[in-house]
Amino acid sequence: MSNTVSPKGVDEWLSFLADKPLPVRASTLTRLKKALHSPSSTLVTLPPIISHDPVLCFHLCCEAQRLLASRHAKVTSLSHAVQALGFDRIEQLVASLTILKLNPNSTPQKMYFRAIADSHHAATQVADWLQLRNASYREEAKMASLFYGFIHWLMWLYAPFHKEAYQEKVYKHNQDVVLAEHDVFGCTLQELGQKLGALLHVPELTLEALNHDSSPTSSLLGLLHLKAMGDARLEIKDLREVNHLIQQPFFPVKLSNWLSLTTTRGWDSDKAKRIFEIITDYLQLRGYEAQARLHAQCAESARQYHLPGVLSPATELLWISSTPYIPGLFSITEKAQTESLYPPFTIPVSTPIPPTSEVDTTQERPTPEFADSELYKQIATQFHSADSGYSRPAQVLKDLLKGLKLGLGLERVLLLSVDIPNNRIQTSYQVGFGKDHEVAAFEMAYDIPSLLKRLCEKPANHVCQKSNRQQTHQALPHDFLRHISPSDFIVMSIFCNKTPIGIVYADRIPNSLELEDFYCERFRYLCSSATLAMKYMKQD
Numbered sequence: 001m002s003n004t005v006s007p008k009g010v011d012e013w014l015s016f017l018a019d020k021p022l023p024v025r026a027s028t029l030t031r032l033k034k035a036l037h038s039p040s041s042t043l044v045t046l047p048p049i050i051s052h053d054p055v056l057c058f059h060l061c062c063e064a065q066r067l068l069a070s071r072h073a074k075v076t077s078l079s080h081a082v083q084a085l086g087f088d089r090i091e092q093l094v095a096s097l098t099i100l101k102l103n104p105n106s107t108p109q110k111m112y113f114r115a116i117a118d119s120h121h122a123a124t125q126v127a128d129w130l131q132l133r134n135a136s137y138r139e140e141a142k143m144a145s146l147f148y149g150f151i152h153w154l155m156w157l158y159a160p161f162h163k164e165a166y167q168e169k170v171y172k173h174n175q176d177v178v179l180a181e182h183d184v185f186g187c188t189l190q191e192l193g194q195k196l197g198a199l200l201h202v203p204e205l206t207l208e209a210l211n212h213d214s215s216p217t218s219s220l221l222g223l224l225h226l227k228a229m230g231d232a233r234l235e236i237k238d239l240r241e242v243n244h245l246i247q248q249p250f251f252p253v254k255l256s257n258w259l260s261l262t263t264t265r266g267w268d269s270d271k272a273k274r275i276f277e278i279i280t281d282y283l284q285l286r287g288y289e290a291q292a293r294l295h296a297q298c299a300e301s302a303r304q305y306h307l308p309g310v311l312s313p314a315t316e317l318l319w320i321s322s323t324p325y326i327p328g329l330f331s332i333t334e335k336a337q338t339e340s341l342y343p344p345f346t347i348p349v350s351t352p353i354p355p356t357s358e359v360d361t362t363q364e365r366p367t368p369e370f371a372d373s374e375l376y377k378q379i380a381t382q383f384h385s386a387d388s389g390y391s392r393p394a395q396v397l398k399d400l401l402k403g404l405k406l407g408l409g410l411e412r413v414l415l416l417s418v419d420i421p422n423n424r425i426q427t428s429y430q431v432g433f434g435k436d437h438e439v440a441a442f443e444m445a446y447d448i449p450s451l452l453k454r455l456c457e458k459p460a461n462h463v464c465q466k467s468n469r470q471q472t473h474q475a476l477p478h479d480f481l482r483h484i485s486p487s488d489f490i491v492m493s494i495f496c497n498k499t500p501i502g503i504v505y506a507d508r509i510p511n512s513l514e515l516e517d518f519y520c521e522r523f524r525y526l527c528s529s530a531t532l533a534m535k536y537m538k539q540d
Helices: 010-017 026-036 046-050 054-069 078-096 107-132 138-147 150-158 160-172 177-185 189-200 204-210 218-228 236-246 250-263 270-283 287-304 313-318 332-338 373-384 393-408 451-455 466-474 517-535
Strands: 412-419 424-431 443-445 461-464 489-496 499-507
Touching (some): 010 150, 026 078, 054 107, 107 138, 107 150, 107 270, 107 313, 138 250, 218 236, 270 287, 373 517, 393 412, 393 517
Antiparallel strands (some): 412 499
16 A cells, blocks of 8 residues: 655654554564474474574563563563463464565565664673673563564664664764654654554663663763773762663663664774773773674674675674764665665655845845844843843743844744743744744654753854755754755854753745845854843842
């Protein structure tokens, strides 16, 4: 059946994936069925057969977790899952599973198995690490690490055009992986995996590792890197916070998957090297010892889980760092033949810009000037007054927008409110875009790494112009980018008591696609003055 609508956001993807089966390898299932009917088989002899297929492990462990949930118990290993289910339940489960024989001409199938191989790599690494550390939860963490990436398995099999679009953003355009996921899927795959995993009864430690609340913040990651480098600037309280994170059972599960998902894009990237440093510190080894161990376990994973025609994670060790491999992109022929089988990845059409916005470079451009210089000066002066009369941030922001639009003469001005506690950035006011413009409904999660979030780390501004346009566009969510100027614009954050409360955007459409220094300088001055006015506010 042809798919004409692309899911967007957690709820729509959950609905789309709810009834999608994860197929297992036919060869493994055949061996398991044979063992189940053999008189010499015991529950002890089954796990070595099942372990050859991570997807089969996934189904058995989820079924065992569903069974144990009523007893308030949890699955801690594949052997535990097999013992909990017993022969009869395993036979019933096996009879219900879908099988898949690899079609070497199918990109979705090859990338499905490649994603599974990446998960197997992560599980192999974490098992080795925890054996070295003599951790008691080694088998549970190995299982959790193996299932952490199950959402990537599903996406390659049932939404490959979306995964292709994601890869292009990350590989070709160097976009942040979380921002790319947000643009393509409308959510992060980690969030989607956690919610879908809860519905499928994925074992407890996997869900804990997938939970965004357990993910370290950017500042904590920074401390983690400082510890890995042995930086003396790390204070005792910071060291205590880092050590608390490292001791959590979910930490090596996350770390192993950071490694596997990063090195599948190349072992020599800067991001991979930072992860190596953290792993080296976690294992308390010398750098060359840790890296040799990582390489050895990667090769071991490739030996244990190998499919002809599917590149293993160990293959990445052979690539020259200057020419990284970009996997999984469809040929034109294959895409044409399969486009009716998968939901299409469609980019929403931007609001058209009137033809009058085109700039005629052959004519002399008019000298920039205020729309109302007296109004601009009046508002700027009031912002600088210690007795301005302001008592609420909304009053300052209202005058700021008035000064930018009516005083300075910027044609389109947009105010985004920033609500960190509720994790939201959204439009609170717009002028010049038109009464029913879609930008009025824009909203996004604050924790999505983007230019908007970076502006909220400290008072700052950014001008998008010809010299940095491509980089700027890659740093903004597509849902925001499609509403704004395709050429020049300026954005700046507004703070109140060291807390970001808003981001102001402005451009000169429809009168010009370019933004002269005259407007940029005065935009920055008035926004900085508004932040100053926040300090002078009288509390009610």
